[in-house]
Amino acid sequence: MSHAAVQKKKIEEAPAEEVDLTAANAIIDKYLTLPGNLMPVLQGIQDEYGFVPPPTVALVAERLNVYPSQIYGVLTFYSQFHLKPRGRYIIRVCVGTACHVQGAERIVETFFGKLGIGHAETSEDLRFTFEKVACLGACGMAPLAMVNDDTFGKMTVQKVDEIIAEYNQRPMK
């Protein structure tokens, strides 16, 4: 394959995303002169956009004079960072030992079926992101689910419907 063909392929694969960089620039401005500013800048961007959009990585790389590869290394090392948009409501279902024993897998399967998304995926309308997680530290309430900061203990298949209905009514902002 000639290199020209290769470059063409790449551009098609990754269409340029339109991202408003104003907020990212403001965050960078804030930390620009501080030592060790990469982490706070990335955290700021993640908080602002809900994830770290790839064009902001290029921006941070240029303005902080860090290699894009290094930023990507940081972003993929820490689980707190996300490179794809996240849902407004993050549903976490524990699959730790206690929850597993109490039938967590059925809860997980039910969410999968009802939401039409799998682990670490986000619904198209950006309302829900679903994640399986390890022990959430409340084994007494197993099986356990969380939506953002709200906890739901002693989960059942019926409760899954209720939770989805409830959060479908909540606002997106």
Added chain:
Amino acid sequence: MVNLTIDDKQVTVAKDATIYDAAKSAGIKIPILCHDKKLHPFGGCRMCLVEVEQMKGRLIPSCTTPATEGMIVRTSNEEIVKARKLVLELLLLKHPVDCPVCDAAGDCDLQNLTYEYGVSKNPLSDEKFRWEIDYINPLIERDMNRCVHCGKCARICDEIVSFGAYTFINRGIDAKMGTAFDGPLECEFCGSCVSVCPVGALLSRPFKFKARWWAMQKVKSVCSYCGTGCQLTLGVKDNKVLTTIYDENQGFHNGQLCTRGRWGYQFVNSEKRLTTPLIRKGSALVEATWDEALALVSTKLGEAKSAAAALVTPRLTNEELFLFKKLFTEGVGSENLDHSAGYAHAALTDAALKGLGEAASPSVIADIQKCDLLLVVKSDAYETHPVIGFEINLGVKRQGVNLRIVSDKSGKLSRLPGAQTLLHTPGSELVLFNTLANIIVTEKLVDASAPLLDGYAALVTALSSCTVEKGAAVTGLTPEALVALAKEYAASEKALILMPLGLGYPGHGSALAQSLLNLAMLTGRIGKEGSGVLFMGEKNNSQGAADLGIVPGKNGKDAAGIIDGCIAGTIKALYLVGENPVVSYPDRKKVEAALSKVDFLVVQDLFLTESAAKAHVVLPACSFAEKDGTFTSLGRNVQKITKAIKPVGSSKSDYEIFNKIHAAVTGKPLYASCQALFTEISESVSGYAGLTWAKLGSNGVVRPVTLSPKLVPVVAPAPTAEAGKFALLTGSALNHCGTLSQYGEGPMMVCPEGYVEFGRADVKRLSLVEGDKVTVSSTAGSVTLKAKLGNRLSEGVVFAPYHFNDNSINSIATGAPVTWVSVAKAK
């Protein structure tokens, strides 16, 4: 110094040495995987474990542990061997062990250590990695299944190359060496990462399945592209150069190369090579014998006498250049002799000769890492001489060198820590440096040695009109910035100036060079270590050509005069040796007219170049890989090249061809060997005195200079400007050197054609998309090139590299430092 005992041997080493270094200095081998002498210690692989009497209870990584006084070290015992075996077993768990189809086999640390430690079965078992192999980039195969996570690729790309393509990505079991967004590799393609990868995870794609490592002959030579003079090892089999092989002990650069050096070797065995002499019969060039061709050339040159002219490439060896000069001046009787369009070497042959008494730089490459302040004229110094660029990276990052770049565009160097780039109006360099010199005079920063130099009074008078205000107005810089730079330069104890030369840089001629020398002399920087000026000759033997005086004689014509002479009919015969002026000299139309007009044109080259296509006689010459000889680097290092293969087809080395013509036109006997010519050089060329073939050894000898500094005022014409037009800057593309690299596969794979680069503001203004076709027109003509989007150029300034025949930039650039052009999107 510290004293320690390693395997019962007394060892004394420097204070900062590690146990590994200490053992190495005593000839004791400790196995390593992740350690590299050029890189900061990493301590990741645990292959180098040793036992230290004072730290018993655990094994110690010798590559990161400092040697301390009285240490008692054991580099091998049962426990150590067991530990090393475990390291290997763990690595082999995941490794595919596909040695039979791996190009690294034979040169693979993992394979060799597995063999050495006899790891024949693995008590552990695990799934293998299943990473997709990166075949997308054309030069480097990245098979992360073979990776041993030594981190060397990421470290060299960061520490030395300063590109930073790689990093460890992901966590835990998914961790791997990757790129940003885990995408395909898109980088400078210097190949440093491939060089240091201890296994077959990073491989050269052009070399894939070409030969087993052990089946190749390894021949030491010198790169034939730029003036840096990097040493090379050629991998040779069946009379073909198949690859370049990394040798970390070669040269000042520890075996590091750039794209051209590493992947540009294919021109040697290119199918496009000329294999027989050709003689024009009507409109066709037809095959001829050497006897016919040489007889014709000797006769025609002999007839033309002082109406003959020659343009010779500084890619030839010193011996060849020396012999050619004899042949031409003494044999043919002509003084019309030049190279590289004249201006591309005038910094040496004119400015340095007048200002220093030697056509050479006062400084050497080693000064880059010894200076306190490095002043680089044009960010392009990285593109023209990439391995010098590595030296700059190391100087700034490891030695704390202060980097100041005075340039018409920013560049990679601008991003180095602490670097400051002064972006000036295109074409205002000369005004800028004269202004700096005047600031040094008016602020009384002149060194005590300067007023004693010849020409001081005249210089001071001449500079008095170069006021800061005027300088600021012309250069577009603030008066404060100019004053600050002058003061900083004067205040630094050791200050070195770098200036790249080349056919792409018509502004980098004698006057600019002289202004730099003046600046260095005013501040007493000539002849001091870590200080002075380093002119970076474009070609592998540009310095040699300057040393051997491949310039017009007193009454001779220079390159421009020769072209004019051909058109005017005063030059009757033109001998082009390795030069391709149709593509590389200013004003293509004029050059083509000259070559069409001249009565007799003989071209000696490896390829049927655009210039050769116009010849009456074409003589097929050999590449550097087919001959012995010497090149002199920009740092004045005289180094040997060694014949690695037999001449391709019935081509002959330039030495052999000249030898025959020389004998024919002078009636003198043939030279017995090029060594004999080297002896003559050492007897007649100042600076080469006392050098012998044997003394050059494998590292070469830096030839000395005898300097007699003299200040020479230079007048700075105001730069031109044309309203509503773009300033076109020409120059070098990172992956190319001259027009030769068009025949090297690697450079063409990553940079296959000319382009015109725009800065952000113009991209927006013209709504350009990468790859858009744009027509660039000057008063001389117009060319259509692809647009390249960058962030280095100011509004209204564009850049285009010269190297390429198709849509060659000399169709619109005619030799002015800045060409004013209009730009329009092509329909």
